Amino acid sequence: MSDQTLKRCLSVVVPCYNEEKTLEECIRRLMAIQDDELSIEVIIVDDCSTDDSFAIAKMLADRHDEITLLRLEANSGKGAALRAGFKAAKGDYVAIQDADLEYDPKDIRRLLVPLISGDADIVLGSRFATSGTRRVLYFWHSLGNKLLTFVSNMFTDLNLTDMETCYKVFRREIIQAIDLKEDRFGFEPEVVAKIARMNLRIYEMGISYYGRTYEEGKKIGFRDGIRALYCVFKYNAHTLPVPVQFLAYLSVGALAAFLNITIFMLLLWMKWPVFSSALVAFLIAAAVNYPLSILLIFRHKARWTPAMEILIYCAVVCLAGLIDISSTVFLMNAGYSAFEAKTTAIAICVLFNFFARRRLVFPIMQAKNQTKLGRSQ
Numbered sequence: 001m002s003d004q005t006l007k008r009c010l011s012v013v014v015p016c017y018n019e020e021k022t023l024e025e026c027i028r029r030l031m032a033i034q035d036d037e038l039s040i041e042v043i044i045v046d047d048c049s050t051d052d053s054f055a056i057a058k059m060l061a062d063r064h065d066e067i068t069l070l071r072l073e074a075n076s077g078k079g080a081a082l083r084a085g086f087k088a089a090k091g092d093y094v095a096i097q098d099a100d101l102e103y104d105p106k107d108i109r110r111l112l113v114p115l116i117s118g119d120a121d122i123v124l125g126s127r128f129a130t131s132g133t134r135r136v137l138y139f140w141h142s143l144g145n146k147l148l149t150f151v152s153n154m155f156t157d158l159n160l161t162d163m164e165t166c167y168k169v170f171r172r173e174i175i176q177a178i179d180l181k182e183d184r185f186g187f188e189p190e191v192v193a194k195i196a197r198m199n200l201r202i203y204e205m206g207i208s209y210y211g212r213t214y215e216e217g218k219k220i221g222f223r224d225g226i227r228a229l230y231c232v233f234k235y236n237a238h239t240l241p242v243p244v245q246f247l248a249y250l251s252v253g254a255l256a257a258f259l260n261i262t263i264f265m266l267l268l269w270m271k272w273p274v275f276s277s278a279l280v281a282f283l284i285a286a287a288v289n290y291p292l293s294i295l296l297i298f299r300h301k302a303r304w305t306p307a308m309e310i311l312i313y314c315a316v317v318c319l320a321g322l323i324d325i326s327s328t329v330f331l332m333n334a335g336y337s338a339f340e341a342k343t344t345a346i347a348i349c350v351l352f353n354f355f356a357r358r359r360l361v362f363p364i365m366q367a368k369n370q371t372k373l374g375r376s377q
Contacts, residue, residue, distance in 0.1 A: 008116060009039045010108070011094045011172065013085030015078045016057065017047040019099040023056050029105045030097060031064065038112070039066070041091050044099075045081040046071045053099075079180065079187035086175050094176075095169040103166055107207040111169045114203045121174055121200040124160065125167030125207035144225050151229065152189055155236035156196035160204060164188045164228070167207055174200065185224040186231040193235035246354055252292045253350045260285035261342050264328075268338055278325040278342070286317050293357055316356045324349045 012030055016023055027042060034040040044057045044067060054071060061069040070084050086094060093115055095108050107125060114120035128146070149163040168191070175191075178198075182190045195202065237248045260281045267277035290313065324345045331341035 007037055007039060008093065008112075009041060009091035010034075010112065010169075011041040011043060011085075011089035011091030012097050012105075012108070013082055013089065013094065014042060014044045014097050014099050015047060015081035015085065016044055016049065016053050016099040017075065017078075017081075018049045018051045018053055020049075020052040020056055022101045023053055023099045024060065026097065026099045026101055026105075027060050027067070029101075031066065033105050033109050034066075038109070039091075041089070042067045043085040043088050044069050045085045047077065047081045048072050048075040077182075077184035079182040079184055079190075082187055083180050086180075089172055089176070091172055093169055094172050096166055098166045102210050104208045104210070107167065107205075108169065111167060111205055111207070114205075115169060115171065119201065120203040121171050122195055123169045123203045123205060124162070125165050125169075126160070126162040126204050127165060127207060127209040129161040129204065129206045148189070148225065148228050148232070152192055152232050152236075155232055155240065156193055158192070158196055158202065160192070162204075163192050165207075174198070182231060184227065186227050189228050189231040190235050193232070196236075197239060242358075245358070249293075249354045249357075250350070252289060253353065255292065256285040256289040257346045257350065259288055260324075260346055261339070264342050265338060274329055274332060274338075275325060278328045278345075279321070281342075282321050282324045286320070289353065312360055316353070316360060320349050320353055320356070323352060 014023075014026065014030070019026075023044075027044070030042055031040060042064075044061070046054045046057055046069070048071065057067075057069050061067040068088060070088060072081060072084065082096065093112060095111070097103065097105060097108070103125070111123045111125055114123050145162065145164050149160055152158075152163045153160055164185075165188075174195070178191065178194050180187065180190060180194075233248065233251075237245060240248060262281075263284055264277050264281035267280060268274070272280075327345035327348055328341045331344055332338060336344070
């Protein structure tokens, strides 16, 4: 029997939180896609539901040997549920299926084709690149999805049409090798960012979509969109080419610069001396800049111990402060206005801070164990 005729096994991870109305029908539809060529392992991960979802899932697991039931001890979010499910998966391939019936399990069979044929390592379903059935719902929600996909594509250099899609199908060894951190819906931009760095063959196919309204139980909201945008920065910015990374750093530097000049002008208005005003404004801006640099731009795997990293950062801050304050005082003595002097000094410091942080404070160490995982397997 050739490899092409061997029966494949698909593990489907179903994160579930308060889906008592749809869970049983969702599992029934999932079980229906198996046949002589494909077996299904269903892993239901109950995220500490407060309705009858867990009881329904337990009944289904008792009835079907193909179903494994896991339960999180506390409500932790979709990402946490998926991590638990991925760890337990034993199939050749792993897919994600929300329990709310917004996605049709029949589409998973089509998404598997490039994987089974050996052409793809990961296949994503797209709600926007489809000729299938798609329920018409919220314009702004759709626009938000497209905006997040656009920003994600800018950072990952992928040309996806639907980064936030639920339907993502992986070779099992791929998804189990990725170190995932996000607990909620930040899983989507995180996993896309990490697969983009792994030398993988990524495909996308159109799927049907039967979206729910918020009255019908839809859970993702504005806060999750903001978190997704943050995750795009967090999991991509440290790997960008220097010019693009500098542009990303400007988003952090702009906030610090705004604080710097605002506090400086305020202290001058309060009749503080120029030197003291510049010093206090700079220190407050630096205190904001440092954690944002860690969270959004640079921090991947620093080669310094925390103590050494802080020591080096303090040295950089002292030098940057010297540049900022001396430039401000010099330019004001040369006849520039306070605003012009401080703005020029900040521009010089932004350039210095970026390259000092990139090369000294937050040196980048590539995750070699991930980048080599792709086609060589």
